Amino acid sequence: MISKRAPSLSGLSLRDLEYAAAVGDLRHFGKAAERCGVSQSALSEQVRKLEGLLGLALFERSHRGVVPTPRGATLLDHARRVLEEARGLLELASAIAAPLTGPLYVGAIATLGPYYMPHLLRPVRAEFTGLALRVSEGQTADLIESLRLGSLDAVLLALPPPGDGLRAEALFFEPFRLVCPAEHRLARLNHPCVSDLAGDELILLEEGHCLREQALSLCEGAETAMRQATSVEMLWHMIAAGEGYSLLPLLAVQDRAPMGGIIAMSDLAEPNAGRTIGLVWRATDPREPEFRELCGFLRAHLPPGLNGGPGQGTP
Amino acid sequence: MISKRAPSLSGLSLRDLEYAAAVGDLRHFGKAAERCGVSQSALSEQVRKLEGLLGLALFERSHRGVVPTPRGATLLDHARRVLEEARGLLELASAIAAPLTGPLYVGAIATLGPYYMPHLLRPVRAEFTGLALRVSEGQTADLIESLRLGSLDAVLLALPPPGDGLRAEALFFEPFRLVCPAEHRLARLNHPCVSDLAGDELILLEEGHCLREQALSLCEGAETAMRQATSVEMLWHMIAAGEGYSLLPLLAVQDRAPMGGIIAMSDLAEPNAGRTIGLVWRATDPREPEFRELCGFLRAHLPPGLNGGPGQGTP
């Protein structure tokens, strides 16, 4: 048996159904035309066309009024349901059309999310009521893949974003800080510069964390046989245990107690030793205006201690 | 508070929803256009127009495929419901569009219905499966009023129908028979003619029955102080009791046992002494073709003993 093909609703128009429903309500072509904002002749012709399409007469016309035929009444009931659904569609559209409403799936790299999200969630909630941020965490590559697949709408990471087909807008520059044991020689430098950092005491995050590459590119000459940490938290405690030092992004460390004085932190001499954090989305995502508005808001509500700094622009 | 006006679904078209749904299904503008039977450009423009109408982007376009935005997916779900309802409307229409289906409310005059209906119900049921005849009985004036009010769709009565705005088609000629006590003088006439009937022994139905007027117009000179009966059945028994004689339509008497020989029936000499039974409906009723088809069928399946006889035509 041939499967039932959905019949193309050839020629059926919501406008015609509206006309017919108006006639059914008012029982008068002229008044129905007035309600529908068209001339009586136009409405009359359309209703006639609709009757031809449906294959039966919807109304019994007389000169003292119009009355639906029994079958017509049945069809009018159904037509009103169609119209109701259509109106519901329009209402739904205008309800969800507002920018920055509804769920928004945002990912952030692991060296940023836990330290930045607490600062942004509350202001965003307050400003964009109706926006439901769903935040998740991961490494850059995984986040980008999720973004491409559509399971994420936007990603917070260090610019520039890897790969094509993406759009990004910078949010802020996050400087790196040197974190080392309080008794370490580096702790005595007033403003250590990156050339001071080479050495096998440098601890890095494991493969996959972009922070690892960022630190590596700063500290030339140190590439092999270094200690690794699986997370910022682990790294912090390794430093506290005196196993070495590292560069950590400002947000990840600035709110930390210095572990009873056994850890020292200092800014680097180079003002642009750090990374630029930005929001990234698919270039094809039609919500780009909304994302840019969100970026503007985020820049206006940076966590304390941050500013735009180096690395502006939208690659 | 101003009551919520039903928003005129300005510009919204089922075709556009179909286009969008096709894109949502196939994730490809070209294939969707093919399914919809239009060019890719036309579909693209219409979808774009729809997005403008709804105030948001339904799809995220890329060169490797199209994917609905989260909001777009929500709206597409709703749009599919609208389309489903619309398709249901068309299906419903084609299901009930078949002529002579569904309920049909038919009235018949009391001197005809009980004797004619038993003959027609079975053939009609057999021929027009799907047609549900709802028969009722009454006097001409009441039937016509019900017909005008719409609580009846058609009426079986003696032509011509009273009043304007009605259409009728003749079904058959029903001759009157003389019914009298077996020992009555009229019983001895071979072919009595109407002039033999004058006299105060004529029994008539009470006011309101058209049969009364029909008999009266035949039997001139007998107008006052006659016996009355409230129904054909009563009349029959009055005759059997020897209280007089009457003219009764063929169908009302031809199947009766002659009460053990105490009642005699005879045809009248005048071949056109009788009435023409026809089907009557509102001139404005768009089902006129169906009624005429029904009339044709009824004429082809007359009760035994009848033929078209005098009185054809459609007044």
Add this chain to the structure above:
DNA sequence: CCTGACTGATCGGTGCTACCGATGAATGCA
């Protein structure tokens, strides 16, 4: 019985717009 008012149907003319084919722009693949 005639007349005016009212109803829905019908008829030419007109303008909007859905539609088409061709082309353009952007992307991914070989």
Add this chain to the structure above:
DNA sequence: TGCATTCATCGGTAGCACCGATCAGTCAGG
């Protein structure tokens, strides 16, 4: 770097919804 694919865009066209005017039938009132 060509080549294929995909959606967007553009100019031209035809269909059709629409309008104003008119027609045809009915009804109420004079």
